[in-house]
Amino acid sequence: MSANELVQVEGKSPAVVAxxxxxxxxxxxxxxxDSSNQVSRIEKRGLFKRAFSSTHGDLVEISxxxxxxxxxxxxxxxxxITLxxxxxxxxxxxxxxxxxRAKTGWLDSEGRFQELSETGQQFADRAHDIFSKILDGSKSTQTKIEVNQQNIEQLQLQFSAKAQVVIRAREDIESIKSTLTTKAELMAKSQEDIGQIQSVxxxxxxxxxxIDKLLEEKRSIVEQQDLAIKALVEELQENNRLDIERERAMATLQQEVHGLTERLSALDASTITQQGKTKIFLGVLSGAVLASVIATVLNVLGLI
Structure with a gap:
């Protein structure tokens, strides 16, 4: 059996592989x-056989x-190492x-019981030591692998969390970009609206x-009208004052005429006998009084 046959271990149990x-x-x-026997045969050769034998051939066989x-x-x-x-x-x-099995023996692939000799046992012990060192190194490596695996899993979780954060950040950035784009469009439209408003x-x-010019002109006209109205008001006030004075004069004349009328009535009642004379006197007096009253009224009215 050669070592190449051991490569196929799929489906075999540890006992079969061992x-x-x-x-x-x-x-x-x-x-x-066999190698030891060859060396022993070479060492046991006599001087004659050693002289005629091929040393090179012996070395090749041993090699x-x-x-x-x-x-x-x-x-x-x-x-x-593969395992x-x-x-x-x-x-x-x-x-x-x-x-x-190195100590107790084993069954080979054909079902025959096999066991190692002392030489094989010594070699098996050395092989076991080598295999154990490989296993110890593998254990250390396995521990490191497990630790690294845990670290990798933690890193994967961290990376996954960071990836989620990055994804959310990208989504937020895209949302912000969309919002900014919308705001930019609104600002552009606002600028257009502002331009239109500025034009208006x-x-x-x-x-x-x-309108200010028209108002200024109207203000000037109103001021002129105010001056004219003020002059009219002053004129009306003056006319009103004159009317009041005329009314007062007329009232005074009416009182005087009333007094004269009462006096005349009294004279008519007390002097019946003197009626004739009185009529003449009253006629003259009435004419004089009437003339005086008319003159006074005309004077008050400013006609004379």
Whole structure:
């Protein structure tokens, strides 16, 4: 059995893999014993055989045997390394089975019972030491891998959380961009509206300027009208004053006429006998009084 056959471990139990490894160790044991026998035969040759034998050929045979041993040993180590990369627990189980079966024997692939000689046992012990060191290194590596795996999982969680934050931040940024775009459009529209409003305000300002001019003209006219009205009011006040004075004069005349009338009535009642004379006198007196009253009224009215 060669070491290459050990590469196929899929579907095999640790006990079967350990048995295959022990079969390789058994082959190495046989190769070691064969190499030792060759060396013993060379050493036991007589002087005559040594003189005619080929030393080079002997060295080649011994070298081939040693190379075979080294090749199978490297195959075992490579197989252990391969198992180590596959599963730490599986490798530990294989090494445990290997140690036990190396001491108690095992059944090969054809069902035959096999056991190691002293030479094979020594080689198996050395192989076990090498395998154990690989397992210890694997354990340390496995621990580091587990720690690293935990760290990786934590980092993945952190990265996932950060990714969520980044995604939300991007969504917020997109929302802000959309809002800013909308605001920019509104501002642009507002600028257009402001421009239109400014145009309207300028037109209104021009109209107000024209209205101010009209108001100024109207103000001047109103002031002139106020002056005219003031003059009319003063004239009316003066006319009113004159009317009051005329009314007072008329009232005075009426009182005087009333008094004269009462006096005349009294004279008529007391002097019936003197009626004739009195009529003449009253006629003259009435004419004089009437003339005086008319003159006074005309004077008050400003007619004379």
């Amino acid at each position: 048995s295959d490894l022990l079969s390789v160790i058994k082959d190495i044991e046989l190769s070691i014993e 081939k045997s040693q190379n075979k041993i080294n090749e199978m040993m490297l195959g075992l180590i490579q197989e252990i 180590n990369t596959m599963s730490y627990s599986f490798l530990a189980a294989v090494i445990g089975e290997l140690e036990q 305000l300028l037109a209104k300002a021009e109209r107000l300027s024209g």
